[in-house]
Amino acid sequence: MSDELIEREIAHEQEFVDRVYAQLEESAKAAQQLAKEGHDRGRLGHEGGLVERDAMVFQAARRIAQLDAAHEGLVFGRLDLDPEVDGEPRYIGRIGLRDANRDSLLVDWRAPAAAVFYQATAVEPRSVVRRRVLRSDGQQVVGVEDELLDAEAAERAAERGVELPIVGEGALMAQLSRARDRQMHSIVATIQAEQDKAIRAPGKGVTMISGGPGVGKTVVALHRAAYLLYTDRRRYESGGVLIVGPSGVFMRYIERVLPSLGETAVALRSLGEVVDGVRATRHDESAVADVKGSVRMAEVLRRTSRQQAPGSPTEFRIFYRDDVLRLDRGRLGQLRRQLMGQGRRNQQIRRVPGALLDILWRQVRSDRGRERGKEAFVEEMLDQDEFVQFAAAWWPPLEAREVLGWLHEPEFLARVADGVLSYDEQQLLLKSWSGRTTADADLAIEDVPLLDELRYAIGDVPEQAADERDRDDSGIDIGELLTAADREYSSGRAWTPPTYRLDDDPFAHVLIDEAQDLTPMQWRMVGRRGRTASWTIVGDPAQSSWPVPEEAAAARDAALEGKPIHRFHLSTNYRNSAEIYAFAAAYAERVGLDADLPTAVRSTGVEPVAREGVPDLEAATREAVAEIAGQVPGTIGIVVPVARRAEVNGWLASWPEFAADAPSAAASAADAASVPSGEDRIVVLTGLDTKGLEFDGIVVCRPQEIEDESATGRATLYVVLTRATQLLTTLS
Secondary structure, eight states, rough: OOOHHHHHHHHHHHHHHHHHHHHHHHHHHHHHHHHHHHHHHHSSSHHHHHHHHHHHHHHHHHHHHHHHHHHHTTTEEEEOOOTTTTOEEEEESOOOOOOOOEEEEEEETTTTGGGHHHHOOOOOOOOOEEEEEEEEEEEEEEEEEEEEOOOOHHHHHTTTTTOOOOOSSSHHHHHTSOOOOSSSSOOOOGGOOHHHHHHHSSSSSSEEEEETTTTHHHHHHHHHHHHHHHHHHHHHHHEEEEEEEEEEEHHHHHTTTHHHHOOOEEEEEESSSSTOOOOBBBOHHHHHHHHHHHHHHHHHHHHHHOOOOOTTTSSSEEEEEEEEEOOOOHHHHHHHHHEEEEEGGGGTTTEEEHHHHHHTTTTSSSSHHHTTTTHHHHHHTTTTTHHHHHHHHHHHHHHHHHHHHHTTTTTHHHHTTTTOOOOOHHHHHHHHTTTTTTGGGOOEEEEGGHHHHHHHHHHHOOOTTTTTOOTTTTTOOHHHHHHHHHHHHHHSSOOOOOOOOTTTTTSSEEEESSGGGOHHHHHHHHHHTTEEEEEEEEEEEGOOOOOOHHHHHHHHHHHTTOOOEEEEOOEEEEEEEEHHHHHHHHHHHTTTTTOOOOOOOOSSSSSOOOEOSOHHHHHHHHHHHHHHHHTTTEEEEEEEGGGHHHHHHHHHHHHHTTTTTTHHHHHHHHHOOOOOOOOOOOEETTTTGTTTOEEEEEEEOHHHHHHHHHHHHHHHHHHHHEEEEEEEEEEE
16 A cells, blocks of 8 residues: 555545535534624513523524534544445534535434444445545544445446545554543544444433443443434433443543533533532442442431431420420420421421421410410410520421431431441441541542432422411411521521422433442432433443442342333453453453453554562552553553552652653642542552543552452452553552
8 A cells, every 4th residue: 555545545535624624614603693693682672582592592502512522533434335326425523514505514423324334344334335434633634544345336436437445454443552541532433333233222211231341331321322412402401411430530531522522411420429519539448338338328317317306405395374385205206207207307397387386285274375276376486486496496407418427426326227237337337437527528439329318318498488478287377487497597507508409300311331330329329310311321240349239230220110121232342452351351260250251352462461579569660660651652550559549649759750741749649539630641540440441551559459458359450450452560
């Protein structure tokens, strides 16, 4: 293949790409003009103009965002079809574009007309003669990769004077050998047929995508989200798409994929960010995480939500005319249980005043007390500061963080966990919470589902206007009491109404990546957000970090109850070299993991390096990183046991030869949970942090310690060994 041929083909494609970018600019100008016209409509001075303004500005803003996101690699594919079917080439891109005559210029990769780009094979070419992938740097075409799918059709094209030269080694293998950086990029151009089937699966129900390491599960899932938004935008954009991943590191890794596909209406959240207004970044120790993640915690939290608020009064006594009226512990306990049976705790705030006054009125026996009737009695009680203060203190509005804090007290925890958690398990919880508050900075990722469980158990606090005058079921005017109670409560304690609303509509689609790691409590948390949603669930059981898979499966099934399930299995490992995956697979077999072993299709001829008996870990790590950095241009991960992360971060910050490639010393020293930025070529991670990530080279420090960290340490180490695309070194 001559350089002249390659240059000629690149120049030819550049002419078309220039035309597309020119049209993109025209489309952007049109969208900006639409936005300007929309703002002008708002100056018409009537309500209709405001409505038109909002609609036009919204549509324009969405189109501008879509066009802005599409600049990188806008045109990536070309199909040359059998001349008996269509003599014109069909170009595929991240978004669809039409020319000035409204003719199709670029086909959106999600459109039915583009499906054949992914589905055609040499066995079943589907009228495709040549499939070409364009590689670009910004707006500049830098290479093309061709696949000849139908040689006979190519001959027929040549007879008609249409030459279709074949250039390059094939798009997929070229993509696989490309150096990685700190973010996942869209690979819409290299999606294979088995992956495309999962992407275009039916929109309703649950799509489960399974497969071993490196088969492209995450890429397929993200492209499926973009495909669903394209095919039924009204439903998924109005309801929202929630994408949940295992960690903040992972979410930052994938965050560019959907915008690069033209989608911006998606919520990406790690497991520590699923609950609105909450962000947790650190993990508990594995033994603690096992307790907090167990479904048994749901019962502990249910009991907690029904307890009397610690420090609240347990009795009340007041003199009314000739009677002494009492609310003792027994009466109050009975009323509390009665109210709890009628709905969520905070939703019963409106019922409390009338219920308390009913109990007190029944104790009025004297003629002088009864002669004026219940209405006069209620009015007089509402004028008594003593009663108002008691009602506010006995049944205060509660926020879930405060209730979670009740469990930090040993006696309280022992009471609500009796018969559910063992003494040792209770001690693990107390140790994890010792000295911590329920502020975000102190929450572990494993605390977030507990917080969410309590939110739904106690409910929202009813919105109460200062001048509201509502009546409870007995006809009692409670507005004054509630308003006074709110004042009393807020004067003694800094309370802010929660920002969440439990009656929000759930998402229209929920996508869970690394689903095998979700605990039962996390499944309950995510399940609340997808009761009426369609789902995409991606995972590999052999990579699970949860020690009781049956318990997690039951919680998952409860979250998906009644939904039809479509299963897809991916069987080809595109990430790892054959040498690296053979090393990882041998480990999985040696330690007894029931691993799904895909076929690795790429060989580098370079075997992993396993160094035993390393006495000086810092020197050995430095040497291994230097060796890999000299051989690959992309990213390098140093994977360490949790206890060593801060130490190894300190080493990396002190190595001058890697100063430009590593996080700053300040960031490294910040804390063990710090997340490096997207610019760092070399990064230190724990085994769990590597979930869903990939690097050109990996150095694994003390693999035996990673294996011993938890009951599922072997699965974690297996994950670590499958993160490298080109080079792998272990230091034992």
